[in-house]
Structure formats: structure tokens, C-alpha cells
Amino acid sequence: MTRANAAHAEAYLDDEAWRAVVQASGRPSKARRAGGLWFWTSPAIALAFAAIVLAAILLTAQHLQTDREFALRAAAHEVGLRATILAAKLDAALQAAPKAAPSEVFRHALDADPAERLARTVLIDRNGRAIAADPPDAASDPEGSGALPAQDDSAAVVRFSDARGGDRFAVARPLPATNGRVVFATPVEPQLAGWRRGAILTLVLLGSTVGLMFAAGAYCVVDARSKVRRARGDSAHRARVNLALNRGRCGLWTWDLGRGRIVWSASMFGVLDLAERSGPWTIADLQALVHPEDLSLETIAGLAAERAGDFIDVEFRMRAADGRWVWLRKRAELVEDEETGGVTLVGIAFDVTERKREAEASATADQRLRDAIEAISEAFVLWDSSHRLVLCNSKYRRLHNLSEACVRSGVLYHDLLSAEGKPFPPGREARTYETRLPDGRWLQVNERRTRDGGFVSVGTDITALKEHEEQLMNSERLLLATVAQLRQSRRSLEEQAQQLVDLAEGYHEQKAQAEAANRAKAEFLANMSHELRTPLNAIIGFSQLMSNQTFGPLGSEKYQDYCQHILASGEYLLHVVTEILDMSRLEAGRERLAYRRFCAEEPVARAVHDVAGTAREKGVAIEVAVQPDIAIEADPSAVERILTTLLRNAVKFSPEGGAVEIGAEAIADRIYFYVEDNGPGIAAEDIERLGRPFEQVGAVMANGMKGSGLGLAIANSLVELHGGALRLASRKGDGVVAVVALPRVQRGAKAIALAKVA
Numbered sequence: 001m002t003r004a005n006a007a008h009a010e011a012y013l014d015d016e017a018w019r020a021v022v023q024a025s026g027r028p029s030k031a032r033r034a035g036g037l038w039f040w041t042s043p044a045i046a047l048a049f050a051a052i053v054l055a056a057i058l059l060t061a062q063h064l065q066t067d068r069e070f071a072l073r074a075a076a077h078e079v080g081l082r083a084t085i086l087a088a089k090l091d092a093a094l095q096a097a098p099k100a101a102p103s104e105v106f107r108h109a110l111d112a113d114p115a116e117r118l119a120r121t122v123l124i125d126r127n128g129r130a131i132a133a134d135p136p137d138a139a140s141d142p143e144g145s146g147a148l149p150a151q152d153d154s155a156a157v158v159r160f161s162d163a164r165g166g167d168r169f170a171v172a173r174p175l176p177a178t179n180g181r182v183v184f185a186t187p188v189e190p191q192l193a194g195w196r197r198g199a200i201l202t203l204v205l206l207g208s209t210v211g212l213m214f215a216a217g218a219y220c221v222v223d224a225r226s227k228v229r230r231a232r233g234d235s236a237h238r239a240r241v242n243l244a245l246n247r248g249r250c251g252l253w254t255w256d257l258g259r260g261r262i263v264w265s266a267s268m269f270g271v272l273d274l275a276e277r278s279g280p281w282t283i284a285d286l287q288a289l290v291h292p293e294d295l296s297l298e299t300i301a302g303l304a305a306e307r308a309g310d311f312i313d314v315e316f317r318m319r320a321a322d323g324r325w326v327w328l329r330k331r332a333e334l335v336e337d338e339e340t341g342g343v344t345l346v347g348i349a350f351d352v353t354e355r356k357r358e359a360e361a362s363a364t365a366d367q368r369l370r371d372a373i374e375a376i377s378e379a380f381v382l383w384d385s386s387h388r389l390v391l392c393n394s395k396y397r398r399l400h401n402l403s404e405a406c407v408r409s410g411v412l413y414h415d416l417l418s419a420e421g422k423p424f425p426p427g428r429e430a431r432t433y434e435t436r437l438p439d440g441r442w443l444q445v446n447e448r449r450t451r452d453g454g455f456v457s458v459g460t461d462i463t464a465l466k467e468h469e470e471q472l473m474n475s476e477r478l479l480l481a482t483v484a485q486l487r488q489s490r491r492s493l494e495e496q497a498q499q500l501v502d503l504a505e506g507y508h509e510q511k512a513q514a515e516a517a518n519r520a521k522a523e524f525l526a527n528m529s530h531e532l533r534t535p536l537n538a539i540i541g542f543s544q545l546m547s548n549q550t551f552g553p554l555g556s557e558k559y560q561d562y563c564q565h566i567l568a569s570g571e572y573l574l575h576v577v578t579e580i581l582d583m584s585r586l587e588a589g590r591e592r593l594a595y596r597r598f599c600a601e602e603p604v605a606r607a608v609h610d611v612a613g614t615a616r617e618k619g620v621a622i623e624v625a626v627q628p629d630i631a632i633e634a635d636p637s638a639v640e641r642i643l644t645t646l647l648r649n650a651v652k653f654s655p656e657g658g659a660v661e662i663g664a665e666a667i668a669d670r671i672y673f674y675v676e677d678n679g680p681g682i683a684a685e686d687i688e689r690l691g692r693p694f695e696q697v698g699a700v701m702a703n704g705m706k707g708s709g710l711g712l713a714i715a716n717s718l719v720e721l722h723g724g725a726l727r728l729a730s731r732k733g734d735g736v737v738a739v740v741a742l743p744r745v746q747r748g749a750k751a752i753a754l755a756k757v758a
Contacts, residue, residue: 049217053210060206064199068192075191076157079169082118083157083184087173089113090123094177102178103132110134119168119186126179159188249351253332257301258342262286271328271351273321291317291325304334304345315352327353378460379443385453387413399437399459434462442466536574543567580710593635593721595746600630600664600671607643608662615651615660622647625663632671633746638718642726643673645715646738650677653736666744670724673740682730722746 093109094102106123123132157171167188174181251268255261261280269276272289287297294316303312311333317325332347370391373380379396383389389411397407406416432446441463447455546554547563554560604626615622632639643662650660654677661676719726724742 045220046217049213053213056206056210060202064202067198068195071192071195072159072188075188076159076169079118079184079186079191080157080171083171083173083182086110086113086118086121086184087175087182090182091175091177094175098177102180106132106182107134118184120184122183122185123175124181124183131180251349253330253345253347253349255301255332255345255347256280256342257345268349271349272318272326275321289318291319300330300332301345304332308334312347325353326351327356378458380459381457382450383413383455383457389413389416390454396459399443399461536570536577540567540570540574543570576710591717591721593638595633595635597631597633598636600632600666600673601626601628603636603640603643604662604664604673606640607647610644611647611651614648618651618654619657620651620654621659622651623659623661625661627663627665630664630666630671632742632744634722634742635718638722639673639742642715642718642740643675645711646675646740649711650675650679650736650738653677653679655679669744670741671744673742674737676735676737678735681732681734682728682736683732 089112090106090109093105093112097105102123102125106121110117110121117134121134122130125131157169159167159169161167168185169188169191170183170185172181172183249271251271252265253268254263256263260283262283263280266276283297290296295314300312300314300316303314311331313329313331315327315329317327320326329350329352330347331350332345335344335346336342373391374393376393377395379393379399381389381392381396389407389409391409392407396402397404402416430448432444434442434444436442441461442465444460444462445457446460447457449455543563543566545551547560547567549560554563604624608622608624612622647660647662654660658678660678662674664671664673666672716726719740719742722742723746724740727739727741728736729739730736
């Protein structure tokens with residue numbers, strides 16, 4: 001995966017892809033700008049074109065209608081003029097021949113000037129009857145005579161439609177010679193022939209123009225759509241390029257060298273995690289982000305100018321938004337702007353930070369591997385599949401007397417044969433063999449094939465093993481001789497084993513005797529508890545009665561003094577017996593502690609109260625220094641007895657007018673009780689004996705301060721039952737400090753309590 005990422009980060013673009021990226025990152029082409037313009041203006045142009053075409057059609061239709069009406073009016077006027085002329089000629093002919101038949105005169109007048117004849121002509125007498133017609137069947141046509149009323153010469157031309165659907169002009173003119181009238185009728189269509197030809201020509205021209213306009217519009221639409229498609233394709237291409245840049249941690253640069261403006265793509269801001277800015281960068285602003293030890297922007301521009309027409313490939317660091325340095329690899333090319341004529345440096349930048357880190361890590365790993373190979377005690381060499389040297393350590397060079405210049409990477413094995421040394425050739429299969437060097441040393445070589453077809457060889461110096469092997473052979477001979485001696489010693493060992501069996505049996509007998517003695521001791525102590533305490537209680541009780549003179553005065557004052565001595569001796573003896581019995585229970589493991597939680601001040605206060613009388617008699621001051629609010633989980637009576645014993649000893653051995661300090665401190669999960677006096681102290685060699693039953697310091701005994709020697713031993717046993725420790729520290733003549741360390745919480749006590757509750 002690491003190699004894949006590195007390859008992706010260093011991916012090169014081929015020339016075609018590079019040209020596409022440069023073109024996509026540059027300014028839009030004219031086709032894209034025109035396509036975008038047509039995309040937004042084509043609807044308006046289409047609407048304007050449709051309006052123009054519609055207006056042209058309407059205007060043409062109106063013009064043709066106007067021309068038709070004008071042509072109709074002109075035709076009607078012409079028909080009227082021709083009818084007037086023809087009527088005047090006919091009237092003149094009738095006046096010239098008054099006796100002739102009007103129909104004959106009518107026929108001769110029309111034949112005399114056939115060019116002026118109208119389509120239909122009917123001669124009507126004064127009574128309104130048709131007496132002549134041209135053509136002859138016009139008299140039978142109802143529209144020929146009866147359709148028009150009698151009119152004078154001022155009557156206008158009338159337009160009407162006959163029964164056959166024909167459209168005609170009709171006009172009537174009076175004939176003064178006969179008091180009749182003549183009616184003329186002609187079709188309208190022949191009169192509109194000129195207008196029709198002009199209208200057809202106009203429509204043809206209009207249709208051709210509209211067709212050309214539609215063709216031009218269709219061409220423009222098709223061209224616009226093609227440009228829009230190309231623009232969309234360019235946009236999609238740019239989007240794909242931007243997507244590829246974003247996914248590939250790449251960015252595009254566009255640097256206008258003439259104006260000194262630098263524009264980044266959106267993906268470039270994403271590479272450095274910077275917020276996008278709308279305007280371009282200045283060289284000064286961008287140079288502030290470049291690492292001061294790397295190439296400056298001016299240097300990059302100079303390289304591009306020197307390699308005009310070719311790519312430049314540089315690496316430098318830029319500061320990201322969070323302050324870290326990002327390694328960028330930029331590949332750029334100078335592009336000439338066709339519009340402005342300026343030169344622009346267009347390039348793409350890859351984020352190669354990970355590749356740099358991997359390269360550093362690879363270099364570090366390679367160096368560590370070389371150091372590890374150099375540090376091993378064996379000779380190491382690695383050959384590739386072509387028997388070229390890849391790597392070896394100094395021990396390999398020393399074994400084969402090779403210099404550093406000879407064992408360069410890539411040298412062939414045959415080239416090493418010409419050197420001073422002669423290294424062993426790499427084999428073809430994995431093997432392990434032993435060989436002897438010219439200097440007499442032995443070497444064991446292990447060769448294994450690598451995946452790429454090469455070989456790795458590890459040579460171990462086994463000279464010591466060989467020498468040891470010889471020694472073993474010599475030792476074997478000695479061993480055979482020793483075996484004979486051992487066989488002889490075996491008999492003696494068997495005899496000793498029998499003696500050990502006898503000794504073991506004697507040990508078991510003595511152990512049984514010791515256990516019987518221990519039981520006898522326990523029974524003796526039990527009997528002593530009854531036999532000694534019963535008379536002692538009587539002695540103490542009667543001594544108290546006699547001392548208090550309950551039943552009357554004793555007589556002499558010396559008896560009072562004797563009673564006090566008897567009482568003190570009895571109480572002392574009872575105290576000694578009690579301590580002996582307590583010590584016996586502790587040694588037998590029959591002592592049970594009753595745990596509960598209490599404040600450390602309670603046992604300290606009770607111990608001070610118990611010893612206060614003795615301290616006042618000797619004038620010893622007792623100071624209390626207990627850290628407040630200290631809780632402990634222990635047996636309160638046992639803790640009180642421990643502190644009372646230590647405090648009583650401190651007061652006993654303190655000089656008159658001395659001082660004793662008792663206190664407690666909590667440190668971590670333990671509570672430390674301490675008692676300190678300013679007495680004569682204890683020698684270092686005597687401290688180790690204290691705490692054992694019946695052990696006392698010789699100096700103490702010499703001063704008359706006697707005791708049973710069990711108090712400190714009982715206190716030490718109670719401390720150990722709590723899982724704590726008792727320590728004494730003293731120097732001769734400098735007092736004694738006794739420290740008791742007890743755990744604040746008794747784990748075993750909690751487990752026992754939970755078991756009882758369950």
C-alpha cells in the first residue's frame with residue numbers, strides 16, 4: 001500500500017494529458033466563450049428572429065392586399081373608361097344611322113374596333129329590354145341585363161359575383177340616341193393578372209428570404225448547440241480534472257509573469273487546507289508561504305524561462321493553514337497567451353509530503369538494517385540473482401581480506417576473485433557447510449535463496465567450537481576413566497543414602513517429641529494460667545483490703561508499707577503471667593483480631609491516658625502530634641496495646657524531666673505511628689535482638705529497669721498480624737524512635753466479613 005501511495009503521489013502525466021491539463025487550467029478559449037454567449041443569447045435571438053419573420057409576413061400580406069385593392073380600383077377605372085369610350089362610339093354610330101336597326105349598328109360598332117370590346121356587352125332599349133348582345137348568348141344571361149339597374153353615365157363600376165362563382169366588373173352607360181343604355185361586364189381575374197404576377201414574385205422572394213433566414217437560424221442554432229455541447233464537454237472535462245486533482249491531492253497554478261499575478265485552483269487551496277480567496281496571489285504574499293531554505297518563486301520563474309518549450313520539475317515546501325510544512329512537487333510550462341501576447345507559467349503541484357516521509361522512513365530503515373547487519377557477530381553478505389554484491393558487513397571483509405573499495409554495491413563475484421581475498425562463491429541451492437580459512441580459523445556458512453533469486457550468506461566463526469570439540473574428545477577419554485571411579489563411588493553413596501534414611505527417621509522421631517513438648521508446653525501454660533492467677537488474685541485482693549484497712553487498722557505503719565509491696569509484686573507477677581500467656585497464644589496462632597474502622601487519634605489518646613500516671617511520676621512530658629481525620633481499619637484494642645507498650649518503654653527509659661513524642665501520619669495506603677524519646681538509646685548490635693521473646697538490653701538491666709522481655713515481642717507479633725512492620729532506629733546516647741507501619745484497609749478482614757454476611 002505504501003508503494004502504491006508513493007507511486008500515486010509521484011505519478012507523471014504524459015504529454016497529451018499534460019497539454020489537456022494546461023489547456024483546462026488556462027483561460028477559456030473563444031469557442032467556449034462563444035458557446036457560453038450563444039447558450040444565454042440564443043433564446044432571445046430565436047424570439048427576435050420569429051418576430052421579424054412574423055412582421056415580414058404580416059407586412060407582405062398587408063402590402064399584397066393593398067396592391068390588390070389598388071389593382072382592383074385601377075382595373076375598375078379602366079373598365080369604366082373603356083365602357084365610356086365604347087358607349088360614345090356606339091351612340092355616335094346610332095345617331096349616324098337613325099333608320100338602321102340598333103342591333104345591326106351595335107354589331108358594326110363593336111366589330112369596327114374589336115380591341116376595345118369588353119367581355120360582355122348588352123344593348124337595352126328604353127323599355128329595358130335587351131335587343132342586342134355580344135356575344136349573342138349574353139342577352140340570355142340574367143347577369144347580362146337584368147342584374148344591373150338603369151344607370152346614368154355617372155354610375156360607378158359595380159363588382160359582383162355571378163351564379164357560376166365568377167367575379168365580374170359591370171358598368172352601364174346611357175345612349176342618348178335611343179334613350180336606351182348599354183351594359184358592359186368583364187371578369188375581374190384577367191384584370192388582376194399583373195398584380196398576381198407581382199404577388200407571386202413577392203411571395204417567392206419572401207419565401208426565399210424566410211427560407212434563407214430559417215436556414216441561417218437553424219445553422220446558428222445547430223452551431224450554438226454544438227458550441228454549448230463543446231462548452232459542456234469542456235466544463236465536464238474541467239470538472240473531471242478538478243475531481244482528479246482533489247482526489248489526488250494536486251493543485252493547478254497559473255502565474256502571469258508579466259503582471260506578477262498568481263491564480264490557484266480550488267484544489268490547490270485544499271492541498272494546504274487554506275480558505276479560498278477570490279482574487280489572485282501576489283508574489284510577495286505567496287513567497288511568505290514558501291520555506292526559506294527552498295527555491296524561491298523568482299528562481300522557479302528563471303528556470304522556466306531557461307527551459308522554454310520544456311517542462312520544469314521542482315520540489316519545495318509551503319506552509320499549510322495549521323502551520324505544518326507540506327512538500328509540493330511542481331511541474332510547469334511556459335504558455336504564451338494568444339490574446340495579450342504575454343507569457344504565463346502554468347503548472348500542476350503534487351502533495352509529496354507522504355512520499356518524503358516514506359523516503360525518510362525508508363532511508364532510516366535502510367540505515368538501521370545496515371547498522372543491525374554491521375552489529376551482528378557473524379559475517380553477512382547478500383548477492384542478487386546475477387551474482388552481484390548487494391550488501392555485506394565489515395566482518396565479511398575482514399574474513400576474506402577485502403577492502404571497502406572492492407566490496408562496492410553491484411560488483412560481480414568474478415571481479416572480487418581478482419582482489420587480494422578469495423570469497424566463497426554463492427551456491428545454487430540452499431546449503432550449510434563448514435570450511436577452513438587460510439589462517440586456520442573454521443567458518444560455518446549458511447546460504448538461503450531469496451525471493452528474487454539471489455542468495456544471502458551468513459558465516460559464523462566456529463573456531464572455538466572446533467577447539468571445544470577437540471577438548472570434548474579429550475574429555476570423553478577422561479570421562480570413561482571417571483566412570484570407573486564413579487562406579488566405585490556409587491557403593492559409598494548407597495551407604496550414605498542408607499545413613500540419610502536413618503537420620504530422617506530420627507528427625508521424624510525428634511519432631512514428634514518436639515510436638516509433644518509443644519503440646520505439653522501449651523498444657524503447662526493452661527495449667528499455669530489457672531494455678532498462678534487464682535492465688536495471685538487472692539493475694540492482690542487481700543492486699544488491697546489490708547491496704548485500705550477495710551476491717552480495721554493493722555497496727556503498725558510498716559504493715560501498710562508491706563501491703564503496698566505485696567500488692568505491687570502481685571500485680572507485676574500477674575502482668576508477667578498474662579504476657580507469657582498472650583505470647584503463647586500468638587506463637588500458637590490462636591489470636592484472632594476484631595477489625596473495625598476508627599480514627600487514629602483514639603488508640604493514641606488511650607495509650608497516652610494509660611501511661612500518663614507513670615510519666616507524671618518521672619516528670620516526663622508527652623507530646624501528641626496526630627494528623628487529623630486519619631481513618632484506619634484494624635483491631636483497636638491491639639493497636640492500643642502496641643502503642644501503649646512502645647509509649648511505656650519510651651517513658652521508662654527516658655530520664656527524669658525528659659520528653660516523649662507520639663504521633664501518626666498517613667502516607668499513601670499506610671498509616672505510620674511513631675514514638676520518640678530522648679533516653680540513653682540502644683546500640684546498633686542490640687536492636688536486632690529486640691522484639692524476640694525474653695530478650696533485653698544488658699545496659700537496661702544494669703540500671704535496674706527489669707522486665708519480662710515480652711512486651712516488645714507481643715507488640716511486634718500484633719503488628720505482623722495486621723500485615724504491618726515495626727522498626728526501631730537509635731544511636732547510643734541519642735534516644736530511640738519506634739515506627740509502626742499499618743495498612744489503612746485490611747483486605748483479608750473485608751473478605752472474612754463478606755463471607756460471614758453471606
